[in-house]
Amino acid sequence: DAKTTQPNSMESNEEEPVHLPCNHSTISGTDYIHxxxxxxxxxPEYVIHGLTSNVNNRMASLAIxxxxxxxxxxxxxATLRDAAVYYCILRDxxxxxxxxxxxxxxxxxxxxx
Amino acid sequence: KAGVTQxxxxxxxxxxxxxxxxxxxxxxxxxxxxxxxxxxxxxxxxFEYFSETQRxxxxxxxxxxxxxxxNSRSEMNVSTxxxxxxxxYLCASSGDRGSYEQYFGPGTRLTVT
Numbered sequence: 001d002a003k004t005t006q007p008n009s010m011e012s013n014e015e016e017p018v019h020l021p022c023n024h025s026t027i028s029g030t031d032y033i034h035x036x037x038x039x040x041x042x043x044p045e046y047v048i049h050g051l052t053s054n055v056n057n058r059m060a061s062l063a064i065x066x067x068x069x070x071x072x073x074x075x076x077x078a079t080l081r082d083a084a085v086y087y088c089i090l091r092d093x094x095x096x097x098x099x100x101x102x103x104x105x106x107x108x109x110x111x112x113x
Numbered sequence: 114k115a116g117v118t119q120x121x122x123x124x125x126x127x128x129x130x131x132x133x134x135x136x137x138x139x140x141x142x143x144x145x146x147x148x149x150x151x152x153x154x155x156x157x158x159x160f161e162y163f164s165e166t167q168r169x170x171x172x173x174x175x176x177x178x179x180x181x182x183x184n185s186r187s188e189m190n191v192s193t194x195x196x197x198x199x200x201x202y203l204c205a206s207s208g209d210r211g212s213y214e215q216y217f218g219p220g221t222r223l224t225v226t
Contacts, residue, residue, distance in 0.1 A: 032213070041219075042217075042220075043203045043204075043205070043217030043218050043219055044156070044203070044205075044217045045217065046213075046214040046215065046216075049213050049214075087156075100146065100158050100161055100169045100171075101148075101158065101215065102158065103148075103155060103157075105155055106155075
């Protein structure tokens with residue numbers, strides 16, 4: 001399985017944008033990039049996913065490098081409620097026609113008031 | 114629409130006992146997956162059920178088993194509990210296998226003494 005590398009932790013100030021990086025140098029052409037986050041005392045929740053083009057939704061934006069070897073999850077205006085562990089995950093949509101998610105260690109995001 | 118529910122939320126068992134955890138997926142969802150989360154190993158995939166059949170299994174001993182009923186509700190069972198089985202057990206559901214988005218429940222916190 002293609003692996004992802006994320007910083008262990010990051011800090012950001014409230015109401016400022018946050019850029020969470022993810023490296024995936026061995027990504028294959030059919031790997032989608034997914035992001036999930038886990039708030040304290042909750043199960044993970046889906047944030048966003050993409051293949052090649054940048055993606056936006058109500059929660060965040062996903063910026064994907066042209067060579068797809070890295071991506072960045074962007075929270076446009078962080079709030080204290082965004083403090084969570086963020087997981088960057090690769091899923092091969094051609095072969096992974098199942099619901100098995102391989103989670104890494106993720107990035108623990110701290111938001112400073 | 115109600116989210117994924119898991120019962121019980123907390124459980125304390127002693128070594129050697131067995132335990133059954135329950136998961137009710139979102140109405141209409143047919144795929145249910147189970148994960149174990151510990152501080153040391155993080156989130157690890159246990160198994161996935163779809164249409165009452167186990168479709169995928171993680172790297173766990175045979176003491177861990179599960180099943181899915183015709184109404185898509187799922188149970189997982191751990192026999193001969195060990196101290197290392199203390200963990201947060203999370204259930205996730207999706208509308209169909211391979212869906213981009215999975216919905217996680219709040220988990221069952223199992224403590225083995």
